[in-house]
Each structure stands twice: as structure tokens, then as C-alpha cells.
Amino acid sequence: QVRALVGEPTGRIPRFLSENHYALYGGDSEKKQSERRYRTMLQMLLEEDTQYARLYYEVQDTLNKARRAADRALDDINRQLEEAERTLQHMRNNAARLDDGTVVFRSTVDGHVYTEDGRQLSDDEAQDIEFSDNAPSQEDYNTQKQKVETLKKQEVEVKTYKRDVIDRAQERMDDENDPPSVEELEKIEQDIHVRKPAILSPYLYQEGLLENQSKPNNLTVAQDIAGNSPLEMPPMNSQFEKARLDIPDNEVFSVAGNNPTTAPAV
Numbered sequence: 395q396v397r398a399l400v401g402e403p404t405g406r407i408p409r410f411l412s413e414n415h416y417a418l419y420g421g422d423s424e425k426k427q428s429e430r431r432y433r434t435m436l437q438m439l440l441e442e443d444t445q446y447a448r449l450y451y452e453v454q455d456t457l458n459k460a461r462r463a464a465d466r467a468l469d470d471i472n473r474q475l476e477e478a479e480r481t482l483q484h485m486r487n488n489a490a491r492l493d494d495g496t497v498v499f500r501s502t503v504d505g506h507v508y509t510e511d512g513r514q515l516s517d518d519e520a521q522d523i524e525f526s527d528n529a530p531s532q533e534d535y536n537t538q539k540q541k542v543e544t545l546k547k548q549e550v551e552v553k554t555y556k557r558d559v560i561d562r563a564q565e566r567m568d569d570e571n572d573p574p575s576v577e578e579l580e581k582i583e584q585d586i587h588v589r590k591p592a593i594l595s596p597y598l599y600q601e602g603l604l605e606n607q608s609k610p611n612n613l614t615v616a617q618d619i620a621g622n623s624p625l626e627m628p629p630m631n632s633q634f635e636k637a638r639l640d641i642p643d644n645e646v647f648s649v650a651g652n653n654p655t656t657a658p659a660v
Contacts, residue, residue, distance in 0.1 A: 463597035
């Protein structure tokens with residue numbers, strides 16, 4: 395901890411240095427000087443390794459979009475759940491009841507009378523029950539009850555996805571002293587798609603995050619970066635690299651032409 399505070403190399407940063415870094419800064423003394431220019435390993439990787447930086451920022455963008463999709467889904471689910479529960483309670487209020495207060499419903503299919511939990515009443519039990527004109531049928535009540543249960547299940551699924559996939563991934567992305575490796579970044583990207591609950595699909599679609607849209611031919615983000623897809627790096631990244639490497643604007647510079655660098659697993 396003390397070595398890191400005074401600017402001396404801690405032993406972690408050299409493990410993340412790429413060949414591009416050595417090419418830019420030369421021998422060992424230059425390398426050590428550049429190490430001391432950065433407060434964290436993540437800062438060093440983002441500024442020294444173009445390929446890692448692109449992958450990191452793309453995964454972070456995907457993570458942000460997935461969070462927005464999950465938040466919008468939860469808003470919709472909560473709104474629908476409140477409405478569905480109000481409707482269900484209204485149906486219960488209009489239902490017939492036994493002397494002990496048990497809620498009962500008549501089936502429109504077989505004409506029998508059933509309790510809320512599905513027990514069929516005998517003819518003797520049902521003969522004196524009066525049903526109002528707006529009393530719900532057993533089928534309508536069960537349909538509404540199932541709707542409430544489905545919405546509750548969807549709420550749990552989205553909250554679990556947000557906690558176990560999005561929040562944990564963000565914690566990993568935010569670790570500046572022990573940043574995620576390329577393999578970890580790819581795993582985060584994969585989990586966002588593979589572990590999503592079905593209810594999230596239309597919300598991810600609206601964010602442009604469906605797997606078959608975001609990565610042609612099922613390429614990973616890293617493969618896209620390496621130039622294995624028709625997608626090109628946005629011009630803003632090229633301009634950033636020109637500025638960082640002090641390349642004149644009138645010279646052609648292609649980031650995709652650089653050899654991809656893989657950070658070792660932490």
C-alpha cells in the first residue's frame with residue numbers, strides 16, 4: 395500500500411503491460427517511469443492499451459444499457475402489478491361468500507362452485523349461495539390471480555438479474571487496482587445476454603442489445619475489435635488515439651490495424 399502511494403510499482407501493473415506499451419516507451423527505465431504516471435492499473439490500461447480501452451468502454455456501455463432496460467422493465471412490472479392486484483381485490487370483493495367468510499366462485503364450464511383454493515363445494519354447500527350479477531366466475535378469477543403471480547415472478551427475475559449480473563459486473567468494472575481482464579470483460583458481455591430473463595428481451599431490444607443485433611455473426615466484442623466483423627471503430631476513438639500519440643490530423647491512422655492485446659487474467 396505504501397509503495398503504491400509513493401508512486402513505486404507494486405508488482406501488479408507490469409503484469410498488464412502490453413507489447414504496445416514497450417514499443418511506445420522503450421526499455422525498463424522508461425517503463426518504470428510510465429508506471430509511476432498512473433494512479434491505478436485501470437487508468438494505465440485505458441490510456442496505454444487501445445484495444446483494452448475499446449473493449450472496456452464497449453462493455454461498460456452494454457452494462458449501462460442493460461441497467462436501463464432492467465429499470466424500465468421493473469417500472470412497467472410494478473405499475474402492472476399494482477393494477478392487477480387492485481383488479482384481483484375488486485373481484486374478491488364482488489365474489490360470493492360462505493357464512494364463515496370463505497370466498498367462492500361459480501365455474502362457467504361445469505357450473506360447480508369452488509373456493510378460492512380450488513376446492514369444489516358439494517351441492518348441499520352450494521345450494522343457498524347467492525351470486526350477484528357482477529360476481530366473477532372461477533375462470534376469470536383464476537386468470538387474474540395467475541396474472542398477479544406471473545408479474546410477481548417477473549419482478550423477482552428482473553431484480554435477481556440486476557443484482558447478480560448487472561450490479562456484480564459493475565463492481566468488477568469499478569475495481570481500479572485489480573481491473574477485469576479481457577476474458578472477464580467478455581464474460582460480462584456474455585452474461586448480460588445469456589442470463590437475461592425472458593421478460594427483458596423487448597427492453598434490451600429497445601436498447602439495441604439483442605445478441606443477434608449487437609454482434610453480427612455472433613462475434614464477441616473482442617473479435618469485433620480485432621477486425622473480424624464489418625463494424626468499424628467509431629471515428630472518435632481514432633481521433634483520441636491521434637491526439638494521444640501526437641499524430642497530425644492529416645495523417646491516416648487505423649486503430650483496428652494494431653495487434654490486439656490480451657490482458658492476463660488477474
